[in-house]
Amino acid sequence: MKKRFVLMAYAAASAAILLNHERLLSWLDGGGIERVPLVIGGAVLLGLFPVVPFGVIAGLIGAQYGPFWGSVINVGSSTAAAALTFLAVRTIFQERGRRFIASHPKVDRLALRMERHAFMTIIWARVLPFVPAMAVNIIAAIMRMSFLSFAAATALGKIPVMIAFSVIGSHIFTSWKKAIGTLFIYCMFLAVVYAVDRLWNICFKGRSRDL
Template sequence: MGKKIGLAVFYAGIALVIYLYGETILEWFQESDNLVLITVMATVMAFFPVIPYPIVGGVIGAAYGPIVGGLITWIGSTAASILMFLVVRYGYQEWGMRVLARYERIGRLGAMFERNAFVAIAFVRLVPIVPSIIVNMYAALHRVSFATYAIASALGKIPAMLLFAVVGDNLMTEPRNILLAIGIYAIFLAVILRLHRIWQRKQQLKKQI
């Protein structure tokens, strides 16, 4: 119990620091050239989303371009989700269950998990219909292997993280391209939703046979 309380106080302290010095941290992202340290900080900012992560990703994209910026943003977000998964699974299961109980949409997520956990995790990452923290907790509290969770999360996060970086980069260079980037992402999501519905129908037909 003492360790859990100490860890919770530590987390709260980091969140407070980000809250107080968030603007300074974002400015540092734009000025620093230490990519390893920036990636670590991106992970911290994703784990403690005091500042919305799309803003963080946009700042990084503006500073380092869509490719490098997108890679840093993706690594940070993926690493943060994996850390949250491990923290909940091995230390805070009771707290995680209390958080999940507040969300009515969990029933829909549970039905998807019952069919295929890998597809469910990748899908909700691609189409953010459920908050990321809820996906992390739900997977940690149910029978989902670490490998399945990590791979599905990493793959599902790629389009959104790349979009954040592209939008941030275009804000600094070609603002007109932002609508094009968002349009491409919207088409991508529409295709994914269509494929998911087709997959659902096939699963229902299998059950009827």
């Protein structure tokens, strides 16, 4: 259900963008360096309260500022949003975070992986778009993982995702072929990551039974 919801949200947002692309192009053309702080603040806010899938926001930022600076802004703002959530849960909402985990039994496996390999699990979770980001933030905050390790793993994991969305966004109104080609490469990358993760799980479970 989570995967279907994410796919439906992306499809709906993409359709809305295509239907309103002329207004979006007009807004993007009016952007400049003076608007960067506002764009970053808006992206962080949308990262904290994901009303719209962040991939859509990242694509629009890529369309406005290009692949390189779009990627920089996207990685920085999405990492900042995750870091703020981490700090809020750790300092204020510990009890609510524990209730959230208790009410979602399916995150137990994710919590177990983070207890054993926190840094690499967070990188993996950020690379795969279907892993719930909020659950990752909350579990890491409740654990004894340091803030700097969490922020570093989050930023590293978001780099390939945000580069892909920024490149797609920079081409979506000018070259559909390049946009689709980038999307195809990104999907192949996700397939490889997912396959490696499945293989690792099989090997890990086998070793666990032997022990």
